[in-house]
């Protein structure tokens with residue numbers, strides 16, 4: 001599969017001090033990245049690549065992940081001239097309400113999540129339904145590094161180097177039937193290991209549910225991630241398997257997935273169900289359509305502090321307009337927020 005790296009993915013703003021991490025990567029790959037096609041990318045050694053992420057804590061690295069990591073296609077998609085968010089921020093400023101409502105709760109509490117063994121049920125309008133052990137689920141897939149902006153609906157953002165594979169590859173393998181029009185995802189429900197599910201936080205009707213239209217799910221930018229920063233996913237970031245949809249607000253990128261269903265009707269999703277006037281099914285990043293309680297025109301890019309809030313302009317579709325705008329031609333994005 002060949003994905004072109006469109007120019008609009010690149011951000012040319014130079015108002016952010018690049019992290020040392022970012023510079024060392026650039027010096028490895030040099031200028032040869034400009035305008036490349038995926039297939040032309042050099043495959044670098046695992047050690048060289050992983051060492052770029054100097055501030056990353058070692059994980060437990062399950063065996064199936066180690067096997068995959070060696071053949072990773074590094075930098076399959078990247079953002080130009082934007083610093084990668086430090087690992088510490090990406091793993092200590094989280095939304096994962098199953099582990100509590102505050103940004104620090106997931107890092108403090110997600111250690112109780114047991115991610116091995118893990119299985120994923122694929123069912124509904126598919127030719128090949130089944131329950132797959134995670135290691136079997138990932139076996140036919142090649143890991144790719146995708147460096148994406150993540151824009152939360154709360155108006156903060158990060159740049160995260162994910163490791164994952166295109167969702168389309170998984171969907172093709174399970175053979176959606178002609179009735180399949182949407183994909184529905186479900187997070188693990190386990191009040192024993194997820195304290196937020198015991199307290200019934202914010203009236204969420206667990207499990208957390210998200211969904212995409214099938215054509216959105218087939219877009220090459222939509223991935224299922226199993227890692228970040230050259231290692232497996234930390235629990236607080238949605239281990240062992242999460243969705244990443246970079247042109248949509250972060251709440252679409254559902255964590256710790258146990259069920260993927262191909263369905264005919266638009267799924268009822270968690271945040272839309274909680275506050276339908278504030279959170280829509282589409283949730284495309286759109287600086288022109290404000291949240292009822294705050295503007296979406298700008299965002300705080302982490303790390304962001306009192307003296308340097310690091311504010312930047314929010315881009316249409318989070319900077320992925322060229323790749324995804326055609327999915328929404330003829331759709332009123334004000335009504336379908």
Ligand SMILES: Nc1nc2c(c(=O)[nH]1)N[C@H]1C(S)=C(S)[C@@H](COP(=O)(O)O)O[C@H]1N2
Pocket residue numbers: 090093094095096097098150151152153187208236237238249250251252253254255256
């Ligand atoms: N299961 C589940 N998935 C979730 C959430 C959640 O609370 N539960 N929060 C979402 C929100 S609001 C955001 S912004 C992202 C945050 O991902 P990160 O913590 O890895 O940055 O995860 C999303 N996925």
Ligand SMILES: [Mo]
Pocket residue numbers: 095151152153154249250251
């Ligand atoms: Mo979010």
